[in-house]
Amino acid sequence: MADEKAVLSIRGKNIEFPVHEGTEGDVAIDISKLYPDHRLMTFDPSLASTAICKSTVTYIDGEKGILRYRGIPIEQFVTDKPSFIEVAYLLLTGALPTLDEREYFRRQLTENELLPEPMRLYFNNVPTTAPPMALLSAAVNNLACFHPEFLELDNDDDFMEISARLISKIRTIAAYIYRRTHCLPFMYPNPNLRYAANFLHMMFSLPYSHYEVAPEIEDALNLVLILHADHEQNCSAATVRVVASSRANLFASCAAGICALWGSLHGGANVEVMRMLAQIHEGGLSPEECIRMAKDKTNPFRLYGFGHRIYKNYDPRAKILHAACERVFAILKNQNDPLLNIARKLEELALSDSYFVERKLYPNVDFYSGLLLRAMGIPTNMFTVMFAMGRLPGWIAQWKEQHDSGGRIIRPRQVYEGNTLSDYVPMGQR
Ligand code: SDX
Numbered sequence: 053m054a055d056e057k058a059v060l061s062i063r064g065k066n067i068e069f070p071v072h073e074g075t076e077g078d079v080a081i082d083i084s085k086l087y088p089d090h091r092l093m094t095f096d097p098s099l100a101s102t103a104i105c106k107s108t109v110t111y112i113d114g115e116k117g118i119l120r121y122r123g124i125p126i127e128q129f130v131t132d133k134p135s136f137i138e139v140a141y142l143l144l145t146g147a148l149p150t151l152d153e154r155e156y157f158r159r160q161l162t163e164n165e166l167l168p169e170p171m172r173l174y175f176n177n178v179p180t181t182a183p184p185m186a187l188l189s190a191a192v193n194n195l196a197c198f199h200p201e202f203l204e205l206d207n208d209d210d211f212m213e214i215s216a217r218l219i220s221k222i223r224t225i226a227a228y229i230y231r232r233t234h235c236l237p238f239m240y241p242n243p244n245l246r247y248a249a250n251f252l253h254m255m256f257s258l259p260y261s262h263y264e265v266a267p268e269i270e271d272a273l274n275l276v277l278i279l280h281a282d283h284e285q286n287c288s289a290a291t292v293r294v295v296a297s298s299r300a301n302l303f304a305s306c307a308a309g310i311c312a313l314w315g316s317l318h319g320g321a322n323v324e325v326m327r328m329l330a331q332i333h334e335g336g337l338s339p340e341e342c343i344r345m346a347k348d349k350t351n352p353f354r355l356y357g358f359g360h361r362i363y364k365n366y367d368p369r370a371k372i373l374h375a376a377c378e379r380v381f382a383i384l385k386n387q388n389d390p391l392l393n394i395a396r397k398l399e400e401l402a403l404s405d406s407y408f409v410e411r412k413l414y415p416n417v418d419f420y421s422g423l424l425l426r427a428m429g430i431p432t433n434m435f436t437v438m439f440a441m442g443r444l445p446g447w448i449a450q451w452k453e454q455h456d457s458g459g460r461i462i463r464p465r466q467v468y469e470g471n472t473l474s475d476y477v478p479m480g481q482r
Contacts, residue, residue, distance in 0.1 A: 114362035140445035160216035227254030282446025357419030
């Protein structure tokens with residue numbers, strides 16, 4: 053395969069292109085010389101058939117419903133229950149940490165869990181009605197003001213230091229966003245708690261009463277964060293790469309990723325799923341009407357939490373999250389939670405409906421994640437913030453690959469369909 057060629061015949065010319073093959077058999081035609089040498093372009097507006105990079109971080113097989121972080125199937129993170137920071141370390145470095153490496157990384161996170169005090173005070177001056185994702189992207193970008201020494205990263209030690217700081221601080225920022233939007237006093241992090249438990253402490257403890265984190269809730273949040281940690285070139289990760297390709301710093305690139313994740317077709321879908329389930333529960337909509345609306349091309353409504361650009365099979369994360377929902381709701385003695393029952397009914401209706409079956413539309417990561425977060429007491433408007441908290445290590449790993457590749461700035465072309473040559477018309481003649 054090394055010297056395999058692809059040939060394009062167009063307008064009497066045969067043009068040859070190199071072919072790349074990935075370690076799992078992905079085949080890509082290298083058209084990077086098409087415009088420079090032939091003044092021709094390809095057209096792929098959603099980049100569905102376009103690889104924007106080579107990567108070693110995450111592998112997805114959409115037909116088989118496979119997801120692996122650095123080659124490790126995500127199902128193994130369910131059975132072996134590593135901590136989220138261990139999986140973050142794996143994504144950042146490409147290797148699972150030794151005990152010493154993990155404890156050193158854990159110390160870096162603990163030593164950096166506080167926000168700079170001026171940033172904490174910043175939260176006092178934002179509206180309590182502020183959209184959490186607006187506050188999150190602003191705060192992550194704002195960290196650049198307090199860590200100017202990390203605007204340029206030219207060695208791995210600095211990279212791991214700032215990665216630890218960001219992963220630790222996004223947790224504090226997320227908790228402060230919740231506290232501010234709920235008019236609650238801020239709770240400082242507790243250095244004796246693990247990552248997920250410390251977050252839940254900052255979310256739900258009060259000055260006069262410590263929130264005791266139930267082990268099954270801590271495990272469930274740890275799992276939710278792991279399952280969201282990376283997903284190859286999704287919209288937000290590709291955004292991070294585009295921004296990184298201009299040589300922008302890590303803070304700016306991750307803040308851009310947060311903004312891309314906010315959209316309802318991407319990370320914002322977990323909020324829309326809960327809205328959809330609540331609307332059905334409050335009687336505004338029946339599951340059957342939901343399915344009908346989702347199939348109606350004249351209706352912009354979509355069955356949120358269903359469908360995926362890559363998975364044409366069950367999203368492996370959705371399978372794990374559904375099982376986790378059943379487990380946690382059983383522990384909470386709430387197996388007949390009305391919204392969980394509606395989700396089960398919607399899945400049953402969709403998976404037996406030819407519209408969804410023919411289009412290979414299955415539940416994706418967002419379909420059950422919200423139910424699990426809600427069971428932890430996390431409000432709907434914080435769901436996409438939770439997605440971002442989980443995804444941050446993946447964005448940072450993708451940023452590192454782009455940064456280290458020394459690649460050219462990502463600057464796509466277009467097919468121009470506007471006016472041909474025209475003259476300026478002075479105001480008096482219009
Ligand atoms: C995430 O890319 C990633 O990896 C993302 C993510 C990650 O971890 O980063 O996995 C996280 O974003 C998951 C997806 C969350 N979004 C939603 O749940 C929103 C609802 N789903 C869709 O909008 C849609 O399925 C997308 C956005 C997820 C995928 O969009 P595509 O690949 O552009 O698919 P499409 O819109 O071209 O759909 C193909 C067909 C169309 O019908 P036809 O034109 O063939 O008649 O399927 C239909 C679509 O109308 N369709 C749906 C649908 N999803 C697709 N119809 C109704 N409800 C849906 N949810």
